Amino acid sequence: MAAMMLLSTRKLSRHFGGLRAVENVDFDLPEGQIRALIGPNGAGKTTFVSMLCGRIPVSSGDITFAGENVTRLPAHKRIQRGMAYTFQITSVFSDLTVQENVALAVQSRLERGAVLAGEVAKALAKVGLQDRADQIAGDLAYGHQRLLEIAMGLGQSPRLLILDEPTQGLSDGEVNDFIALIKDVAKDTTILLIEHNIDVVMALADKITVMNFGEVIAEGTPQEIHENATVQTAYLGG
Amino acid sequence: MLHLGLIAALVLLQFILPAYHHGNLARIMVLSVFAMGYNIMFGYAGLLSLGHAMFFTAGMYGMGLSVRLWDIPVGPAFVIGIFAAAALSLVVGLLALRTIGVAFMIVTLMFSQAVFLTILYFNPITRGDEGFVIAQQVRQIAGLDLSNPTTRYFAALILFAICLLAVLWLVRSRAGRVLIAIRENEERARLLGYDTWAHKLAAVVMSGTMAGAAGAAYGVLFGSVGASFAEVPFSILPLLYVLLGGPGTVIGPFVGTLFMFYLRDLSSSLTDAHMLVAGVVLILLTLFARRGIMGIVRERWLKWLP
Numbered sequence: 001m002a003a004m005m006l007l008s009t010r011k012l013s014r015h016f017g018g019l020r021a022v023e024n025v026d027f028d029l030p031e032g033q034i035r036a037l038i039g040p041n042g043a044g045k046t047t048f049v050s051m052l053c054g055r056i057p058v059s060s061g062d063i064t065f066a067g068e069n070v071t072r073l074p075a076h077k078r079i080q081r082g083m084a085y086t087f088q089i090t091s092v093f094s095d096l097t098v099q100e101n102v103a104l105a106v107q108s109r110l111e112r113g114a115v116l117a118g119e120v121a122k123a124l125a126k127v128g129l130q131d132r133a134d135q136i137a138g139d140l141a142y143g144h145q146r147l148l149e150i151a152m153g154l155g156q157s158p159r160l161l162i163l164d165e166p167t168q169g170l171s172d173g174e175v176n177d178f179i180a181l182i183k184d185v186a187k188d189t190t191i192l193l194i195e196h197n198i199d200v201v202m203a204l205a206d207k208i209t210v211m212n213f214g215e216v217i218a219e220g221t222p223q224e225i226h227e228n229a230t231v232q233t234a235y236l237g238g
Numbered sequence: 239m240l241h242l243g244l245i246a247a248l249v250l251l252q253f254i255l256p257a258y259h260h261g262n263l264a265r266i267m268v269l270s271v272f273a274m275g276y277n278i279m280f281g282y283a284g285l286l287s288l289g290h291a292m293f294f295t296a297g298m299y300g301m302g303l304s305v306r307l308w309d310i311p312v313g314p315a316f317v318i319g320i321f322a323a324a325a326l327s328l329v330v331g332l333l334a335l336r337t338i339g340v341a342f343m344i345v346t347l348m349f350s351q352a353v354f355l356t357i358l359y360f361n362p363i364t365r366g367d368e369g370f371v372i373a374q375q376v377r378q379i380a381g382l383d384l385s386n387p388t389t390r391y392f393a394a395l396i397l398f399a400i401c402l403l404a405v406l407w408l409v410r411s412r413a414g415r416v417l418i419a420i421r422e423n424e425e426r427a428r429l430l431g432y433d434t435w436a437h438k439l440a441a442v443v444m445s446g447t448m449a450g451a452a453g454a455a456y457g458v459l460f461g462s463v464g465a466s467f468a469e470v471p472f473s474i475l476p477l478l479y480v481l482l483g484g485p486g487t488v489i490g491p492f493v494g495t496l497f498m499f500y501l502r503d504l505s506s507s508l509t510d511a512h513m514l515v516a517g518v519v520l521i522l523l524t525l526f527a528r529r530g531i532m533g534i535v536r537e538r539w540l541k542w543l544p
Contacts, residue, residue, distance in 0.1 A: 053429060079431030087429075093422040104419050107412055108431040156430065 005064070006031040006160055006190050007052065012061035014047050014214075021047040023214040024061070029160075034182070034191045036205035038198075044214040045194045046088060049162050052192075053085040054078045066159065079108070084158035088165045088194070090145045094138030098129055098148055101137050105155035123155040127181060143174050150178075154185065161185065162192045167200055179203050202226075240543075241406055244489060245399045252391050264391045266492075266499050267398040268455050269479070273491030274401050275448030276476035281485035282409060283441040284421030288343045289350030290449050291472035292330070295465075297323040297450025299357065299364065302463035305372055307363070312372070313379045316454045323450020324443060326353075331442030335435060347473070354468035369464025372457055390459050397455050398492075401448055406488050408444070409544050417441055418486070449476070471513075478516060481523050484532030488544050493531050 007029040014022040022044040029035050037045050050056045052063060054075030063071045070078050079085075093101050099120055106119045124130045127147040132140065137148060146166060153161050163182075167175050175197065182191060182204055195201050201208060201222070208225045210218040218231045225231055248267070255263060272294055279285045300322025304315035334345045358366045377384045384390055408414045419427040420434050428434045457463045466472070475498075476491075483494025498516070505515040527534060536543040 055425070055429065074433075075428050076431050076433045079429060085429050087426070091423060091426045093419055093426065095422055096418070100415070104415060104427070105430050107415070152430070 004031050005029065006066060007192075008064045009052070010062045010064075012048070012051060012063065013059045014044075014051055014056065015059045020214050022051065025211075025214075025216055027209065027216065029190060029192060031159075031190055032186075033206045034186050034193065034204050036201040036208045037192060037194045037211065038196070038201060038208060039211035039217075043211040045211055046164060047214075048211065049085070049164060049192065049194060053083050053162060055085070079156070082159035083162065084153040084156040084160070085162045086149045086153045086164060086166060088168070090142070090149055092137045092145055092148050092152070094136070096137055097133065098124065098135050098137055098140070099133040101148055102151050102155045105152040109156055119155065119157075123151045126154055126184070127151045128177070143170050146170060147174075150181070158189060160190045160192065162194075164194045165196060166193070167195065167197050175200060241402055241488060244492070245395070245402065248395055248398070252388065252395070257387065260387060260391060262499065262503070264387070264394040264459065266495050267394040268452055268459060269475075269499070270492040270495035271398055271401045271455065272449050272452035273476045273479035273483070273495050274405050274488075275445045275450075275452065277445075277480045277485060277487075277491045278405065278408070278417075278448065279441050279445035280477065280480055281487070281490070282414065282417040282421060283438055284424075285438060285441065286343050286477075287346040287442075287445075287473070288470075288477075289330075289346035289348070289353075289473050290446075290476050291468050291470070292350040292353040293323045293327055293446035293449035294453035294456075294472065295353060295357065295468040296326040296446075297453030297455075298457045298463050298467055299453075300450070301454035302370065302372060302457045303363070305376060306370060306463075311379075312377055312384070312458050316458055319454030319457070320447060320451050323453065324447040327443045327446020327450070328439075330446070331439045335438055335442065347470070350468070350470070350473055354465060357465045357468055364465065367465050369462060369466070372461045372463065374461065377458060377461060384459055385461065394455065394459060397451065401451070402488065402492070404448075406544060409488060413437065413440070421486070478520060480530070482519065482530055484530030484534070484536070487530070487532035487536060490530055490532035497531070 005028050009025055009027040012022060012025045025048060039045055047056065051058050054073060058071060062069060065078065065081060065083065070081065093104065102120045102123050103116050106116050106123065110116065121130065124133055127150055129144060129147055129151060132144065137145065140148065146169065150166060167178055170178060179200060193204065205222055208220065208222055209216055210225060210231050218225060218228050220228065251263060252260065276290050279287055297319040301315045301319030304310040304318045305312060330349050334342055334349065337345050357364045374385045382389050384393055416427060416432050416437050420437060424434050453467065479494035479498055480491050482497055483492065484490030501515060501519065529537060532543065
């Protein structure tokens with residue numbers, strides 16, 4: 001274990017009734033990496049990251065974040081310790097302005113009385129929404145709402161940014177901008193990315209974890225995963 | 239500015255209104271404090287309570303019983319009333335916030351009924367349905383006779399102004415923004431790192447305490463304390479006021495109370511079925527004006543309106 005592990009899970013499981021959505025997952029994410037999590041629909045990817053950030057409770061197993069066991073911590077305490085999660089289904093505050101949305105993300109980590117405006121502007125500029133700061137979030141085009149979702153994640157200045165299918169529904173141009181943005185963000189943030197778009201995964205990921213039927217079936221560099229026979233049958237070649 | 243203007247206008251109205259409307263307005267100000275309290279929970283935090291009458295009566299009986307049983311002067315008794323409402327709202331909040339949505343509405347309704355039945359059960363102490371009167375000679379604070387219309391008007395206005403500015407401060411504060419975030423999307427707020435449960439509990443306590451202040455003031459200013467204030471219709475009234483005036487706006491509750499009060503006043507001079515009029519208004523509102531009067535004003539003209 002050369003690099004420090006920012007996030008680890010041991011035998012992490014989640015059962016819904018008889019369905020084993022996630023089963024005995026051992027997972028290690030070193031600080032500073034971009035990790036992609038891929039797998040067919042229903043493989044348990046979203047369930048897995050939802051357990052990481054505390055949206056849903058675990059059935060069994062442990063989660064360690066920055067050296068601390070966070071398995072029993074409520075979601076807001078994990079967020080306060082430096083996780084951020086952006087939703088698969090766009091989940092911005094649609095009646096508030098773009099600026100207010102990001103301000104809510106920024107204010108949760110700043111001291112009382114601190115000025116939010118600068119941090120808000122910074123996060124908006126990163127995703128290119130600075131000209132739309134006063135627009136109502138619900139009126140934005142879908143692609144822009146996705147960007148706002150990411151800006152809220154950035155506004156939190158997390159140590160670990162979990163992105164759940166961030167490029168879904170984006171145009172090719174927007175996807176390219178997104179890749180550039182994440183490369184920039186990754187300089188000081190660890191990233192865990194659930195992604196279906198293989199081009200995005202290959203362009204960004206340092207390492208890839210493949211899930212199927214709730215279990216990790218392979219893990220390695222993009223090159224290794226590309227050549228892995230199990231993955232081919234389960235997913236890529238399917 | 240708008241809010242200070244409203245307070246100034248209410249000061250001026252005291253000198254020019256005819257006696258009848260003058261008395262009405264004092265009552266409206268107290269009732270709109272009730273509605274403002276309701277609005278903190280419903281309009282900002284998105285929690286729909288069907289039992290706010292219990293907080294109003296907790297304030298009213300906390301004050302009233304202190305005067306009746308222990309001869310405490312109305313000033314301190316008023317403060318006791320507020321603490322009674324704060325304590326009740328803390329307990330109810332701790333229990334009711336284990337539920338959400340429809341279950342939350344039903345739990346608050348049930349707690350409120352329990353309070354109503356408790357008042358009836360302890361008839362010898364509370365005088366149950368009949369209620370009791372706070373005698374005119376004890377309704378004094380620092381030598382000022384609160385049954386005098388002018389004093390009463392200013393007492394109501396002071397309470398109203400304090401609560402209005404308190405709500406304004408709240409919604410502009412960080413905590414207020416978090417409440418709005420909870421109303422819009424609770425899970426998102428949680429995943430931005432906010433303890434949404436604690437914020438909701440604080441909203442219930444502030445809301446219940448303000449409703450209790452209104453109840454205690456009502457007893458002091460108008461002299462009557464009774465179980466009818468604990469009945470279900472009295473829980474629905476603040477909801478109506480807020481829906482009409484504009485949920486999630488600072489002066490909406492006042493506007494709604496004003497309209498509803500006069501609507502009832504006018505319709506009861508035409509027909510006995512004034513609750514029917516209230517019902518029709520509610521239906522029209524939910525069909526055509528979900529954001530209420532001030533909500534529409536904000537949408538169309540004054541985007542900055544808090």
